[in-house]
Amino acid sequence: MMKGKIGHATRAGLLVVLLTAIGLYTALGQIPDSVSRSASPAADTLPAPSTREDDTPVPVTDTVIHLDESSGSSQLDAPIAATADDSIQYAISSSRIRLYGNAVVKYKNIEFQAGFIEFDMQSSVLYATGLDSAGKKVQEPIYIEGSDRYTMESMTYNFKTKQARILGVMTQVSEGYLHGEVVKKLANDEVNVANGKFTTCDLKHPHFYIALTKAKVIPHDKIVTGPAWLVIGDVPTPVFLPFGFFPNTSKRSSGILLPQYGEENERGFFLRNGGFYFGISDYVDLSIRGGYYSKGSWDVRTHLNYAWRYHFTGSLDVTYSHVKIGHEGTPSAVNSSSYIIYWNHSQDRRTMPNSTFQANVTFGSSGHNRYNSQTTQEYLNNQISSSIAFTHQFPGTPINISLSINHSQSSRDSIVNLRLPQFALAMTRIYPFKRKNGVGKQRWYEKIGLSYNTNLQNALTIKEQDLFTRKALRQMRNGIQHQASASTSFNLFTFINISPAVNYSENWYLQSYRYHWDATGGRPVRDTVLGFARAWQFNTALSASTKLYGMFTFRAKSYVKAIRHVLTPSVTISYHPDFSLPFFKMYGEVQQDPSGKMLKYSHFDGTLFGGPGTGKSGTVSLALNNNLEMKVRSKEDTATVDKKVSLLDALSLGISYNFLADSLNWSPLSINARTHLFDLFELSAQLRFNPYDCTAQGQLINQYYFQRTHRPLRFESFYFSASFSISKTLTGRGKTQAPPQPLGYLPGFLPYGQALSTDFLMIDYGDFSAPWSLSCSYSYSFSRLGERVQAVQSASLYGSLVLGENWRFGFSTGYDFNSRQFTMSSLNISRSLHCWEMSVNIVPFGTLRSYAFRIGVKAGMLQDLKYDKNRSYLDNYSY
Incomplete structure (x- = not known):
């Protein structure tokens, strides 16, 4: 029985149906294997929309319609709100309400949107489609529940049983998209899919997908499939899976890290970068990866991340590597082990406002980077360093202290320098004679300032192989250094600034040295x-x-x-x-x-x-x-x-x-000049002259250069550098930037999958707002000491180009004029293929000669769906 007025149809109507039943929960979960492949309504328990001839619709003019208990809908416990831009009609004989044109139905946290929606008040069944009465597609149905959103061709939903039958659905699942021809949602929110597709392409007709014969989707957990195969460009491939598993959760979870496979000339076939990930907690996670090469090399790496919001963040990375290259017994064979440790820690200032604790540690074997470098910067860097420091500022005082441990290490001679610990106390400049309430002009003695610093150190310089021996204890040196200064400044004759200063330093030791003649x-x-x-x-x-x-x-x-x-x-x-x-x-x-x-x-x-x-x-x-x-x-x-x-x-x-x-x-005369032009060029030059003569070996003698040559000054050295940098925005306006530093990935080496997009040539081509950029630099130095003459000059060039939104080009090169050779040069090309990406990275010559080609899926969920072809820089060596 319907209460209210009935009159002419309105273009936008509102229907609120008060029902008492249990509401709807989550949509499109996952499905049992008993899902029907048929799209026929007869195969489903949900009825199809009415087609009775006596079902004459009546236009609704009342904005609120109520149903009494005799309607059979007494099990719904929440109102249903409905709107439509075109019209709302009520079929009296079949108790059906139909909404036309941008129809919207809301029930609790569920929302249906479609070009046409029909609701059966007796069976509590909703039918939504994107077709109008003439069969023309006007608006695809959309189902929204909470943060989940689904698009489809049609949908039948039973409010009582909480089941749904959907045709042609598409929804986002984690990083991917799930398509299904026939989908059935169960009362427990699981979803069964027949003839489905899973892809990371966001197009309705995806560029690639994994074809699924059947699948079960468990909301916020996982997707399990039956037999599946890869389809690229609508062409099935031989890649077949008897079953599939896709994670579908935002929570932290543990799992297997799939290895990479390939071949190197010197180390053989390999499986590397595989292992296991441990999602320990919201504060800590751990990954353990390893690799093995068929000729005997192997490595193990552990990476730990930790974080405590508003307190600290950090990471610890430990790698142990065993390298076996060449034929055993030959002079060029390599059979060695090495390790390296990275530790980074950062303290949040909000926890200790007056203190800081920072750690940036790189410590390991000197020769580790020769065979395990992931970037050209690591390979070319022969010096590693570490620092762990704690600082504290005493509030309301000029005193601050710091406690630190410092380390540096050279891969050339394996010399390790340690400062452990190093304690420093500093007093910023104070004015002890300054009046607290100064009245009138400041007196001269009030400008006298005092400062003080003390430095306690325990230092060690030793060969790497002797670091953990008793010899290291014997070679340690320590001491305390005190430095104090007093200074002031005042004006003489208004425009001359006078600054006197006295500096004092004192060093304390626990031993000193004497010599005697033997x-x-x-x-x-x-x-x-x-x-x-x-x-x-x-x-x-x-x-x-x-x-x-x-x-x-x-x-x-x-x-x-x-x-x-x-x-x-x-x-x-x-x-x-x-x-x-x-x-x-x-x-x-x-x-x-x-x-x-x-x-x-x-x-x-x-x-x-x-x-x-x-x-x-x-x-x-x-x-x-x-x-x-x-x-x-x-x-x-x-x-x-x-x-x-x-x-x-x-x-x-x-x-x-x-x-x-x-x-x-007399000291040498030094001349320095520096300028920049048009916000594009940076120029600097240095000249050094000496008034004294020198020997043929360059040793100074106490004789003026003028006495021998009748020229006042002897030229010693000259240095000149110039740099140019420009980038153009899409609007064509110029914008300068500092010359980028080439941090290059070494193609063909672990872990190239992620390094290709992050480490290789970190120059400005990645910014799509700058279609092209160019940076170049030149330096020249010349020195003459007696008969020894030395001239060094070099040039470098970096550039990038962006064509449209998909093509990116970058290069880096340099030239050493002394050796008449190009320095480390590289070229990279990147092409965005919508849901795929392709990259080519080449180092054409030199010690690091290598290349890497990769084409693969962008999304991390399917990062192993790729093809790689590469050559490692290690293949350049002959053993």
């Missing part, structure tokens, strides 16, 4: 004297500087309004006593040879910080700096501020004279 051996012998010892020194300095301005102005309507020259001369006088005098008791003398020649030595030679040097110095240093700027009118008529253009960033000259030295009083 008559039997005929040589001096060093003795270690245990006990507290101190080495100290001080120096004073007085500097004066000023600024001189020169201005040249142009006509009022000229584009260039003015050119300004700033000249900054400065003079510094410093004094350092001779602490090798017997009065200071920090130096001694020992017989040097049987002839009785004596040698002065420091008691602190070989200690961590050393001691003061010999000789006194009284130095006058002169410096002159120049800056040249131009003021031009802004190109915009509405601009009120003129634009400044730098013509010369800096041109500086410097020289000093030690009036207390017994010889070679």
Whole structure:
């Protein structure tokens, strides 16, 4: 029985049906194997839409319609809201409501959208289709439940049994999309699919898919399929699977990491980068990967990630590798093991606002990168370093402390340098004589500032093979260094700035050294004297500087309004006593040879910080700096501020004279220049001249160069560098950027799958807003010391090009003019194929000559669906 008014049809109606039953839950879960392949309504328990001839529709004008209990719909417990842009009609004899044109039905958290929707109030069955009465497709049905969204050809849904029968469905599942010809949703939210497709292509007609004879979808868990095969471009391939499994959960889970397979000339066939992933918790995960080569090489790698929100994040990576290359017993054979450890840790400042804790550790065997490098930067880098540091600032005080461990290691000579631990305390500059409530002009003594630093270190320099032996304990050096300074500044005659300063340093040790003459051996012998010892020194300095301005102005309507020259001369006088005098008791003398020649030595030679040097110095240093700027009118008529253009960033000259030295009083004259042009070019140059002559071997002699050549200065060295960088945006406007650094992936080596898109040539081609970019640099250095002449020059070039949204090209090269050879060069090409991607990376020549070709699916879910062809740089070696 219907209550309300019935009149003319409205274009947009609203139907609210109050029913009392159990609501609908999740949609499109997964399906039992008993799903019917037939699309016939007779094969399903859900009825088809009514086609009775006596079912005469009545237009609905009332905006709210209620059903009483006699309607048979008393099991629904929530209202159903419906709207339609065209019309809403009610068929009295069959108790069916029909919605035309952008029809929407909402029930609890479920929503149906379609061009046509029919609802049977007696059976509580909804039918939705995208076809109108003439059979024309107008709007595909869409089913929404929570965050899940499904598109389809048609759908029949029973509100009582919570079952649905769907034809031609498409929905997103994790990173992929599931298509199904016939789909049945069960009451437990699982979904059965017949004649389905699974793909990561988001098109309705996908470029590729895995054809599924049948499948079961368990919501937010997994998809299990029967026999399946790969189809590319609607062409079935021989790739067949007896069954399939696809994860479908956003939760952390553990699982197998599939290995990569291939072949290398030197190490043989391989399976690598396979292992297991452990989703331990929301705070920690762990992956263990390994690889094996048919000729005996293998490696194991563990990678641990950890994070605690608002506290810290970090990762630990440990790799152990055994390399076996060449024929055993031959000189060129390699059979060695190596390891490397990476640890990164970052503390969140919100946990400790006044403290920081950072770790960046790289530690391992010196030769590890030779056979295990993943990037050209790793291969070419012969120095690795580590740092673990904790710092704390005491609030309300000028004191801060730091505790750190530092490490550096050279792969050339296997020398390891350690600083463990290193403790530092620093007091920022304070003004102890400054009044708390200053009234009137500041007095001169209030400008006196004091600063203090102390540094405690325990250091070790040793060969890698001796690092974990007792020899390392014997070679450790330690000490404490104190540094304090007092300085101030004031103006003389308004425009001259005067800055006096006194600096003091003192080093503490637990041992010092003495020498005695060994008559039997005929040589001096060093003795270690245990006990507290101190080495100290001080120096004073007085500097004066000023600024001189020169201005040249142009006509009022000229584009260039003015050119300004700033000249900054400065003079510094410093004094350092001779602490090798017997009065200071920090130096001694020992017989040097049987002839009785004596040698002065420091008691602190070989200690961590050393001691003061010999000789006194009284130095006058002169410096002159120049800056040249131009003021031009802004190109915009509405601009009120003129634009400044730098013509010369800096041109500086410097020289000093030690009036207390017994010889070679003058220092070399240095000239430095730096500028940039048009926001495109960076130019810098350095010149060095010496007023003294030198021997043919380049050793200085106490004779002016003018005495021999009648020229005031002897040329020593020259350095020049220039760089150019430009990129163009899609709008054609130029934009400069710093020259990119080539971080190259080594094609054909682990783990190329991810490194191809991240590590190889990390230059600017990846930014689609910059269709092309070009960076080049050139450097030249020349030095002459006596008869020794050396000239070095090199050039490098980086570029990228983007064509449309799919093609990307990048290259990197360089040229060494001395060896007349190209430096490490590389070329990469990348092509986006919608849901696939293709890349070619080539190092055409040199030690790292290699190539890699890859075409594969973009989505990580199907990352193993790919084809690779590569050659490793290790294949260049002959063993």
